Amino acid sequence: MRSSLARWASYGATGLTLVFGTALLVSFVAQSLPVWRHEGLAYVTGSVWHFRSEQFGVLPMIYGSVVVSIVALALAAPLAVGAAIWSAEYLNGRNRWWFKVPIELLAGIPSVVYGLLGVLLLRNWIYELFERFEPLSGDTLLTAGVLLAVMILPTVMTLADDALRGVASSQRRAARALGFTQAEGVLRVSLPQAAPGLVAALLLGLGRAMGETIAVFLVVGRQDSQADYGLRSWLEAGQTLTSKLGSSETFLAYGDPLHWSAIVGLGLVLLALVLSLTLAAGRWLPETGLARNRRA
Amino acid sequence: MADILRMPSAPRPILSARAVSVASAERALLHDVDLDIPEAGVFGIIGPSGAGKSTLLKVFNRLLELETPPLELAGDVRFRGRPVYGAGVDADALRSRVGMLFQQPVVFPASIRRNVLFGVRHVERLSRAGLEERLVEALEGAALWDEVADRLDRPAVELSVGQQQRLCLARTLALRPEVVLMDEPTSALDPRATAAIETLIRRLADVHTIVLVTHDLDQARRLADQVACVCRRDNVGQVIETGCCTELFDNPRCPETMDYLDSRGTDQ
Numbered sequence: 001m002r003s004s005l006a007r008w009a010s011y012g013a014t015g016l017t018l019v020f021g022t023a024l025l026v027s028f029v030a031q032s033l034p035v036w037r038h039e040g041l042a043y044v045t046g047s048v049w050h051f052r053s054e055q056f057g058v059l060p061m062i063y064g065s066v067v068v069s070i071v072a073l074a075l076a077a078p079l080a081v082g083a084a085i086w087s088a089e090y091l092n093g094r095n096r097w098w099f100k101v102p103i104e105l106l107a108g109i110p111s112v113v114y115g116l117l118g119v120l121l122l123r124n125w126i127y128e129l130f131e132r133f134e135p136l137s138g139d140t141l142l143t144a145g146v147l148l149a150v151m152i153l154p155t156v157m158t159l160a161d162d163a164l165r166g167v168a169s170s171q172r173r174a175a176r177a178l179g180f181t182q183a184e185g186v187l188r189v190s191l192p193q194a195a196p197g198l199v200a201a202l203l204l205g206l207g208r209a210m211g212e213t214i215a216v217f218l219v220v221g222r223q224d225s226q227a228d229y230g231l232r233s234w235l236e237a238g239q240t241l242t243s244k245l246g247s248s249e250t251f252l253a254y255g256d257p258l259h260w261s262a263i264v265g266l267g268l269v270l271l272a273l274v275l276s277l278t279l280a281a282g283r284w285l286p287e288t289g290l291a292r293n294r295r296a
Numbered sequence: 297m298a299d300i301l302r303m304p305s306a307p308r309p310i311l312s313a314r315a316v317s318v319a320s321a322e323r324a325l326l327h328d329v330d331l332d333i334p335e336a337g338v339f340g341i342i343g344p345s346g347a348g349k350s351t352l353l354k355v356f357n358r359l360l361e362l363e364t365p366p367l368e369l370a371g372d373v374r375f376r377g378r379p380v381y382g383a384g385v386d387a388d389a390l391r392s393r394v395g396m397l398f399q400q401p402v403v404f405p406a407s408i409r410r411n412v413l414f415g416v417r418h419v420e421r422l423s424r425a426g427l428e429e430r431l432v433e434a435l436e437g438a439a440l441w442d443e444v445a446d447r448l449d450r451p452a453v454e455l456s457v458g459q460q461q462r463l464c465l466a467r468t469l470a471l472r473p474e475v476v477l478m479d480e481p482t483s484a485l486d487p488r489a490t491a492a493i494e495t496l497i498r499r500l501a502d503v504h505t506i507v508l509v510t511h512d513l514d515q516a517r518r519l520a521d522q523v524a525c526v527c528r529r530d531n532v533g534q535v536i537e538t539g540c541c542t543e544l545f546d547n548p549r550c551p552e553t554m555d556y557l558d559s560r561g562t563d564q
């Protein structure tokens with residue numbers, strides 16, 4: 001009786017989520033239809049966004065979102081995982097507390113504050129650091145990526161720390177009893193066993209980077225069209241899906257069906273990117289030993 | 297009967313402790329322990345729960361240092377005459393020569409093969425054939441070969457607890473250790489698995505030095521050539537007496553311990 005009630009409740013919740021998600025997706029697709037009819041595939045492959053001439057190419061924004069997220073992850077991952085190893089494997093109770101609490105506090109700072117810090121400090125640093133490449137300003141894709149790295153660092157670190165501390169200490173002790181040094185134990189026992197959790201932490205960080213809006217908005221330069229997609233473009237102003245969506249053009253577009261559908265289309269593309277990331281995470285996880293560890 | 301025939305004869309002990317004391321931040325755990333463990337054979341350590349048997353065992357391979365919060369150690373511990381806690385002693389190398397078997401088997405979430413070779417792979421550079429040879433040697437040494445020969449690549453967690461314990465033994469034996477410290481290795485096992493391990497311990501004792509902590513007085517009687525009795529006096533663990541089994545069992549100096557252990561032994 002009790003359990004069947006619980007079962008129905010969970011079916012209900014799942015069903016509601018599915019219905020809601022589908023409704024969301026359907027309305028996004030429906031509202032963005034005009035631009036797909038207008039641009040066709042060029043909507044996602046076109047490099048020019050100029051609404052006055054009714055040109056809507058989203059590739060620069062997709063590119064911007066991917067670049068800033070990857071830069072953020074590439075910078076944050078080694079630091080976060082390194083800090084997590086330090087905290088979970090080398091620090092004892094009280095020291096760990098002193099190490100973790102400030103980092104977790106960083107995760108609670110509103111993103112607009114990070115954005116302001118980016119405007120105040122980071123963009124100048126980036127400008128000066130890369131001066132010999134003659135960037136036009138400090139507002140670049142790279143700046144946004146570095147800022148995002150700082151922002152996702154606490155989250156990734158905390159989750160990675162949890163993953164590592166989930167590895168039973170008896171496993172570490174068994175490795176030490178076989179003559180492993182502490183570092184070898186970390187490398188051969190803790191990290192492999194925590195791998196699924198570490199990957200999940202990184203993917204969550206990536207998702208957060210991809211979805212972050214205001215901080216990116218403030219330092220990315222917000223240039224809609226992109227001529228070149230080489231490494232050089234990292235030091236130029238760019239645009240991400242979120243910073244585009246967050247701009248005042250969203251309100252401007254509301255009166256014009258085609259323009260509005262182009263904006264909704266941005267949301268659809270963002271949703272698709274984040275969704276495929278989540279699915280990738282889901283696909284990857286069961287195969288990496290989480291299931292094996294559970295059984296153990 | 298067997299006990300009497302296997303009198304200790306090694307002139308120099310392989311492991312020795314002199315005036316060893318261990319203390320945690322709050323209190324003393326072991327006080328003034330003197331022990332000589334002769335080479336080869338089974339050296340039993342008996343005593344009631346909480347007396348400090350496991351702690352004493354960990355003193356010998358420096359696993360004590362890995363306790364958190366750390367424990368203080370005083371006194372002199374030697375392995376083959378060389379100080380175990382001396383400056384410049386490689387504790388990790390020491391641990392691969394003085395192996396340890398825990399109360400509960402700890403297998404790694406990997407195949408049986410990988411579990412057995414886990415330690416060797418990293419301590420020695422062996423060819424593929426060398427590894428394979430070591431694998432068979434270790435599993436045969438742990439009397440597990442016949443049971444797992446056809447499923448070496450299956451996950452080790454699929455084994456029964458008794459088999460897992462022997463797998464852990466094989467993993468330790470693969471390193472060809474000189475001493476194996478065993479902390480109540482049969483306490484998680486049923487009588488049949490216990491009998492299997494006991495036979496094994498006796499066989500291993502021909503070549504290896506086995507230090508066996510046990511709760512079970514009968515087990516100590518059956519297996520040990522010499523026994524040390526760790527008791528709690530004044531709330532601190534102390535080695536009350538050591539000796540050859542028969543005299544110690546017949547004429548104990550800490551009768552209350554013997555009573556304790558005997559009662560445990562019978563109601564098990």
Ligand SMILES: Nc1ncnc2c1ncn2[C@@H]1O[C@H](COP(=O)(O)OP(=O)(O)OP(=O)(O)O)[C@@H](O)[C@H]1O
Pocket residue numbers: 320321325343344345346347348349350351352363364365367511
């Ligand atoms: N790391 C530690 N810090 C503080 N106290 C400890 C620590 N390890 C063990 N002790 C204490 O030392 C005493 C002896 O513990 P130990 O595990 O050596 O006993 P034991 O003889 O092996 O008991 P059992 O037969 O139940 O395994 C216990 O009172 C225990 O609480």
Ligand SMILES: [Mg+2]
Pocket residue numbers: 349350351479
């Ligand atoms: Mg114990």
